[in-house]
Amino acid sequence: MPLAIKDKAACRWDQVSLGEVMLRLDPGEGRIHTARAFQVWEGGGEYNVARGLKRCFGLDTAVVTALVDNAVGRLVQDLVYQGGVDQSHLRWVKDDGVGRTVRNGLNFTERGHGVRAALGCSDRGHTAVSQLKPGDLDWDLAASSPPCRRRRPRWRGRPWRRHGGTAP
Helix, strand or coil: CCCCCCCHHHCCCCEEEECCCEEEEECCCCCHHHCCCCEEEEECHHHHHHHHHHHHHCCCEEEEEEEECCHHHHHHHHHHHHHCCEEEEEEEECCCCCCCCCECCEEEEECCECCECCEEEEECCCECHHHCCCCCCCHHHHHCCCCCCCCCCCHHHCCEEEECCCCC
16 A cells, blocks of 8 residues: 655644653763763653754654653753744643652763763653553544544644654
8 A cells, every 4th residue: 555645734743753751961971970960951762753853854843742840841841842843742740749659751871982882871760751541642633634544543634653662
């Protein structure tokens, strides 16, 4: 069956990603275990696809995710904003004050050197996006386009979407 892609004029976004957006902490040239300062970035496999398509090719992209409504979540939101990715499907989750029940994901990533590969250490327990349940997001968006032959939902007519293994 040939792939039929809708005309751009019929789509709100060119691409939509579903997944976790984490705060990435980069020790620069140093190692994680000896760092005294980190530079911060936003990141996550699905989000990185949306940001790359927006920044490199000027495509209209969006991310469907959840963040805890605290200072770290607002920092991640600001970084997503700077990346140009639409956040209209971002779900805010109430902060419990200590991260016991819900948290924003953290990813520590140090650069590789020579033959040593980059090293990462994620802190993703109890993240907001991992706790999404049916009814938390407006999934009617997925069915709002004309039906296709295989009856797969198409995010409000968007021709492409990207999601990974940790997304609900």
